[in-house]
Amino acid sequence: MIDERSAAWAADRRPRYGPARLTDPTGNRRRRWTALLMPRLTPWLFLAVPLAFLITFTFVPVVNLIYYSFTNWDGFSPDKQWIGTKNYTELFERPELFHVFYVSLYYMAASLVQMALALYFATILSFNTRFRNLFKGILFFPYLINGVAIGFVFLYFFQPDGVLDHVVRAFGSHSRHLWLGDPNLANWSLASVSVWRYMGLNFVLFLGAIQSIPGELYEAAELDGANRWHQFRHLIAPGIRPILGLSLILAISGSLAVFEIPFIMTGGAGDTKTFVIQTIKLAFNFNKVGLASASAVVLLVLILIITWIQRALLPSDKVDLV
């Protein structure tokens, strides 16, 4: 169509469009050139802005991070020395730096609870429950709140003689707990906040997957005498397997990289330090930005490896229910 028009324009040489009047005699050729290129360039023009953001705010910092991990930079000094892989050797020669990963186990356990709860609610609310939209809203709401705000809210919640203590007392228990102060409880308290916060996301993912299962399958199952449990076991569970796999990956990588909630609530004190908090402290408390960058890179690689193992062990086949 464009070609036709330019051909016609070339034929009678009478300018039809405003801008064309301004072109010099060679303008004809230029138009042809842009006409050829434009369709291929258009998608890139649309992509340019998001790509620029992606590159500036994701890839450039990652490349910088990897570069810093090979230097002894202290975070502000104008000069930094290239010291090769020395940061990485130091990291692996100090096993105590990896001990903090056991804190992640609490969050992993909690994320399993979180997925089970999310699946439970998603299944129930996918059936015709009363007030289902209201419940959907309530369950998803915590995910929309800023993590820092959640940290502060729960700090008051867990305070001695705070909300939680009053609730416990209403049930008749008068024993005193330091929910954040007792090292045996602190990580469970923090992990439960994380469950409260992220369950909504799992829930919405599961709900979406469940609702994409065609309705006539349920009808057919009901005709065959299947009850709700059978429907869940044979229709819903296999139907949302890919989403379950994805959630598991997100849960595990999330547990390894927990940060906001413990950082705001305890600052990593009292055995609640996670790997990311430790990295932050190395970088900004002890001015070892090089070493901290190296440990950030190690965390990244670790998450990639775990994801890869998970994908290999639990292949997400295409689901075919019919």
Add this chain to the structure above:
Amino acid sequence: MNTKRWAGTLAAGLVLATAGCSGGHSAAGAAGAPAPADPAKVSGDITVLTNRTDLVNDGTMAKYAAEFAKTYPDVHVKFEGITDYEGEVKIRMSSSDYGDVLLIPTALGQGDYPKFFADLGAASTLDAKYRFVSKGTVNGEVYGLAQNGNATGFVYNKKVWAQAGITAWPKTPEEFLRDLQAIKTKTQATPYYTNYHDGWPITKWQDALGSVSCDQAAQDDLAANPSPWAAGGELNTIDTLLYDTVKQGLTEADPTTTNWENSKTLLGTGKVGTMWLGSWAVSQMQAAATKAGGQASDIGFMPFPVQAGGKFCSIDGPDYLQAVSSHSAHKEAARAWLDWFTDKSTYAQDQGDVPTLKAAPLPDSLKPYADNGVQLLELSQTKTATVNAIDNAAEIGLNKPDYRQHIVDLARGAASGSLESDFADLNKKWSEAVKTAGS
């Protein structure tokens, strides 16, 4: 095929962008900021970075600037109050835009001062006029002058202590603990408040260094001492006092949920008896006390409970150092402000702080010290850079919350191990770092 070409361009773009970002900058170098001779000839717009957002917001700083403008009519001062001063300015230092006059972030190594700041003059001449000169001195040249100084000590609620029947300041750690115990049994107050959660107030325990031995070289000694936590050592005595206070249940129930702003009211109203802070805290506590219906005179200030030679010792240490950026376009104007603020402004007196100018009088908050013959001691800072390097290499963090939070955790049974094993561990880390980072 299109994708490939684009991937190439992308990669090239990445490399370019990275190069542009991490290129860094070279410092302006040796340029100094001499004090201007004639006030009328100095001109320029300068930006002053400060951590006192409260004083910027309530117009106090603007009043100082108006006063300053009377002498220097052509210099225009703009203040930039920064809430997270340490974190933010440290990062800005890697650009060239960190104001004309600023407070030197404590994380910055002393040896790096010449890379960032203008030379203010020789230490030998400035030393006669100002306190705390050695903290900002590198190779005999001064790069930073203290904004003000602080004396160390406990702020306490006089009513609570009197109610427990205590009339004299405790002279030994044991006496101190006995007094706190008396407060616990005889009053409703929490004897001591750790301010564990906010972190920074608990780091103030480090300022006590020197008050045990009353030795000017206490800080410098750390640079070569392989075991600062050995029995009888400064840090051993200080940390043991903190440990025992918590261990004997003389502190708040849950340290992990403490709140600094609230702690001022708690102390002001007598719900808390004591906190280890510094003379800077006295005015804030008095304000909190009056606001909560109490009296400013309820707030007392006492030294660390150890006497050397029959005398209490309090360390008079510098607060933030003020410096002129080496990237400043109006170094003379910047220097004029720095000098005026240190010499002529009433800042230190207004805040109840120790003035940097030697000739200026001590604030009222230190009157109890003067009355009771407490010796004010200024620590030598000649090896501070080495001590900081050792501290960072050892990842102990003498001035970071984690180290003392861990001691509180040990004392309240929230961390496994004993104080002795922690001291042994600290000594081990320190001695190893002395070998690598010490000189």
